[in-house]
Amino acid sequence: DIVMTQSPDSLAVSLGERATINCKSSQNILSSSDNKNYLAWYQQKPGQPPKLLIRWASTRESGVPDRFSGSGSGTDFTLIISSLQAEDVAVYYCQQYYTAPITFGQGTRLEIK
Amino acid sequence: QVQLVESGGGVVQPGRSLRLSCAASGFTFSSNAMHWVRQAPGKGLEWVTLIWYDGTNEKYADSVKGRFTISRDNPKNTLYLQMNSLRAEDTAVYYCARGAGSGSYIIDSWGQGTLVIVSS
Numbered sequence: 001d002i003v004m005t006q007s008p009d010s011l012a013v014s015l016g017e018r019a020t021i022n023c024k025s026s027q028n029i030l031s032s033s034d035n036k037n038y039l040a041w042y043q044q045k046p047g048q049p050p051k052l053l054i055r056w057a058s059t060r061e062s063g064v065p066d067r068f069s070g071s072g073s074g075t076d077f078t079l080i081i082s083s084l085q086a087e088d089v090a091v092y093y094c095q096q097y098y099t100a101p102i103t104f105g106q107g108t109r110l111e112i113k
Numbered sequence: 114q115v116q117l118v119e120s121g122g123g124v125v126q127p128g129r130s131l132r133l134s135c136a137a138s139g140f141t142f143s144s145n146a147m148h149w150v151r152q153a154p155g156k157g158l159e160w161v162t163l164i165w166y167d168g169t170n171e172k173y174a175d176s177v178k179g180r181f182t183i184s185r186d187n188p189k190n191t192l193y194l195q196m197n198s199l200r201a202e203d204t205a206v207y208y209c210a211r212g213a214g215s216g217s218y219i220i221d222s223w224g225q226g227t228l229v230i231v232s233s
Contacts, residue, residue: 001175040219042158049208049223050158061221093158097218100172102148102160 002027002096006105012113019081021108023094030074031098038098041070041079045090054079086112115139115222117209122227125199133227135192135209143187146212148220149194151205162194166215199231
């Protein structure tokens with residue numbers, strides 16, 4: 001199975017500042033056939049189900065604010081929130097969908113400093 | 114808009130069975146793969162199983178293989194999860210979720226979840 005490891009486990013950032021969350025996969029999840037990274041990012045607010053933010057490592061979903069961006073390739077990926085807003089307090093998960101079983105990172109809890 | 118409504122959760126004794134249902138609306142159910150993902154209390158997300166849009170293929174996490182069975186009734190727009198030989202470690206909120214395409218592993222919509230507690 002592909003193991004997804006996020007860092008840090010928790011993060012406190014001031015409003016308006018940048019938040020950076022890292023995700024590392026135990027295997028390459030860049031497909032040679034379509035040159036796409038099979039990596040998604042989800043946001044889960046307290047008491048709510050997860051919400052898909054980004055797919056293919058860097059493609060933002062419709063309606064997701066552009067302060068959220070994803071980057072990376074192969075085994076190393078990053079989610080950046082460029083200017084933290086109060087409503088961004090949540091747990092963030094990366095997920096690989098390169099192969100079954102689909103696997104998630106352990107989550108990164110983002111709080112306001 | 115996409116709506117996924119789970120039902121069937123509750124308290125069940127170890128070793129017993131439970132069947133979850135998920136009523137889908139707001140999209141063409143028969144066109145999308147469907148998933149079950151669970152989340153133990155205070156823990157992270159664990160993918161459980163996936164079924165192709167037409168029911169011809171299924172995938173399972175090792176932790177549930179041989180005990181859980183996913184199925185779907187496309188005319189009824191309903192997804193199921195039959196859970197047998199339940200264990201304490203199966204205690205979780207179970208989310209029904211939509212795949213982004215016919216056999217897609219991308220999960221683009223989630224229900225609110227139904228809580229399953231396995232306890233004597």
